[in-house]
Amino acid sequence: MTAQETINGLYLELLFVAVILLSILFINNIVLYKQKLKDRISVMLLTAVVFSVFEILWTLFDGNPNLKALTYISACGYMILFVVFTVMLNQYILSRFDRLPKSKWANILFYVVPPAVFAALCVTTPWTHWFVSIDDAGVVQEEILFDALFTPMLLIYVFTAVFSAVHYAIKGRRGGDRTSMRIAYNMIAFGVLIPAVYVLEILLLDIDSKYLALNLAVSIAMVYLTTNVSTHTLLQTRAKVEATQAELRVGTQIQTSMLPSTFPAFPEREEFDIFASMDPAKEVGGDFYDFFMMDEDHLALVIADVSGKGIPAALFMMFSKIYISGQSSLGGTPAEILERVNKLVCANNDANMFVTVWLGILEISTGKLTSASAGHEYPMININGKYEILKDKHGLAIGAMDIAKYKNTEVQIKKGDSIFVYTDGVAEATNADNELFGTERTLEALNAIPAGASQKEVLEGVRAAVDAFVKDAPQFDDLTMLGLHYNGPKE
Numbered sequence: 001m002t003a004q005e006t007i008n009g010l011y012l013e014l015l016f017v018a019v020i021l022l023s024i025l026f027i028n029n030i031v032l033y034k035q036k037l038k039d040r041i042s043v044m045l046l047t048a049v050v051f052s053v054f055e056i057l058w059t060l061f062d063g064n065p066n067l068k069a070l071t072y073i074s075a076c077g078y079m080i081l082f083v084v085f086t087v088m089l090n091q092y093i094l095s096r097f098d099r100l101p102k103s104k105w106a107n108i109l110f111y112v113v114p115p116a117v118f119a120a121l122c123v124t125t126p127w128t129h130w131f132v133s134i135d136d137a138g139v140v141q142e143e144i145l146f147d148a149l150f151t152p153m154l155l156i157y158v159f160t161a162v163f164s165a166v167h168y169a170i171k172g173r174r175g176g177d178r179t180s181m182r183i184a185y186n187m188i189a190f191g192v193l194i195p196a197v198y199v200l201e202i203l204l205l206d207i208d209s210k211y212l213a214l215n216l217a218v219s220i221a222m223v224y225l226t227t228n229v230s231t232h233t234l235l236q237t238r239a240k241v242e243a244t245q246a247e248l249r250v251g252t253q254i255q256t257s258m259l260p261s262t263f264p265a266f267p268e269r270e271e272f273d274i275f276a277s278m279d280p281a282k283e284v285g286g287d288f289y290d291f292f293m294m295d296e297d298h299l300a301l302v303i304a305d306v307s308g309k310g311i312p313a314a315l316f317m318m319f320s321k322i323y324i325s326g327q328s329s330l331g332g333t334p335a336e337i338l339e340r341v342n343k344l345v346c347a348n349n350d351a352n353m354f355v356t357v358w359l360g361i362l363e364i365s366t367g368k369l370t371s372a373s374a375g376h377e378y379p380m381i382n383i384n385g386k387y388e389i390l391k392d393k394h395g396l397a398i399g400a401m402d403i404a405k406y407k408n409t410e411v412q413i414k415k416g417d418s419i420f421v422y423t424d425g426v427a428e429a430t431n432a433d434n435e436l437f438g439t440e441r442t443l444e445a446l447n448a449i450p451a452g453a454s455q456k457e458v459l460e461g462v463r464a465a466v467d468a469f470v471k472d473a474p475q476f477d478d479l480t481m482l483g484l485h486y487n488g489p490k491e
Contacts, residue, residue: 019052040095044088051081058140065138072126075140079131079150080119087111090157114153121145271364271489272299275455276482277463279425279475286313286355287423287480288321292328294361300328301360303482305376305423307353307397316353320345320398324357334359334372335406338398342374346402354399358421365489367413372406374398377427378439380446381411382418387446389439390419415488418458420446425477426462431470441469455483 026045030037037043057074061067091111094100101107125131130145276289286306294300302324306313320341327340338359345355358379360371371379375397381390392409413419422442429437445465449458459481466479 016056019049019056022049022052040088040092044085044092047081047085047088051078051085054078054081061138063137063139065136068134068138069126071134071138071140072132075132076122076125079122080115083115083118083150083153086154086157087115090160094160118149118153121149271487272362273455273485273487274301274483275459276303276480277459278478278480279463280309280478286317287425287478288317289480289482290321290325291482292325294328294331297363297365299362299364301362301419301421301482301484302357303376303421303423303480304355304357304398305425305478305480306355309478312351312353316351316355319348320355320357324359328359333408334361334370335395335408338372338374338395338406339404342396342398342404342406343402345399349399352399354397356397356423360419360421362413362484362486367415367417367486367488368410369413369419370408370410372408374404374406375400377422377424380420380422380439380443381413382420382446383411383413387418387420387443389443413486415486418455418483418485420458420462420481420483422462422482423478423480425475425479426466426481428477429466429470429479430473430476432473437466437469441465455485458483 022045026042026049030042037046054074054077058071058078061071061074064071091100101110121128122131125133125143129143131143131150132146133141133143135141274291276291278287278289280287286309288302288304288306290300290302292300302321304317304320304324306317306320308316323341323344324337327337327344330337330340332340338357341357355374356376357374358371358376359373360369360379362369371392373392373394375394378392379390380387382388390409390411393407395406396404398404427437427439427442431437442462442465445462446458448465449461453461462481463479
């Protein structure tokens, strides 16, 4: 056996090892780490498995004059899939830095056009012989475009990511951002290991130059093996994030279940039409609303906005809602109820949070509405054919000071009148130009809704106006609304 035959045999063994390692990593990603087949790492590993198989076939068919067609197919399949893999590798590394091109055309120019041109040239090479040709002995011969196009293309995609990593490692070091530096160094190692192992194998095995490009498959298998630990860590982090998101979804369901979305307990009542909605800025919010019968003739309406967002605000919201409901059941005016609630909250408020509250009690038989406000937004009331701001008497937010006092505001509403209360997420909804939706636009939206619309349609109309104003700007605050239309007492 000649030295070259020994090298060929060893090279084939390495290729089989590469396929086995890549296949194990692919199966681990799908089965053990629960990644989807369409995820980038899974697609990369599958592509690497397939092009390694093509390379094995190429190596086996090479030198057999009776298998020229299969040799062309395996060689072209390997080269095309290897370029595709290298492009995905580049995207993967740059995406870890969030440095992918922002322009659609830049992405097409860098990631679509060169591989497409290369694939077209490669597929036509059995007739043009631009990339490879097969002599009479069945041996693959490299042509001019192989060294001029194939290897440089691979190096461009590999080292673009490495250069980006070096740039951000230097930038992170100067700015003292250790996290960025750590990620950058990992990506540098990820990119540099491929050509480093590649060159090392060439030196150790003394491989003939025609194996220079083919040998990269083994290098990539080894690189993936060494970086599997970081992949595992990444997937563990993703699993923790998904678990947290699942818990937040359950929290959202619990919070939503505490907010009455319908009024099933009183389906026969015709004295009023009521509807409310709450859209949190995060998975769970700090806003809440409530409505309940205090007795046969008094309907309580509540809307509130807790300071802060997320889980702390949601927890504060839940016990504040319970306090308000519990104290309302003891009777009294809205001001008296808020004073009792404030003392309870202040006695158990180590987090120093607060909540603005508007509490109204409607006497159904007469239409008298008595309300008190703990620093909440002014309600909007329609008693003269159009919505106007009702400047009721304000007190301190609940939880701000245990000696706070509150005052009642009384207004007489008649058949056909309506009231709209909301949290500041409506008026303070902001568009891309940092303009606020504001109370004036809220009034305009309310007054633009046709007469006779249900309260559900009223709230949907306001929300549509807010969405049309902010467009694609992100929602920064919870957006909660409650509307009541008074139909008058039963005759």
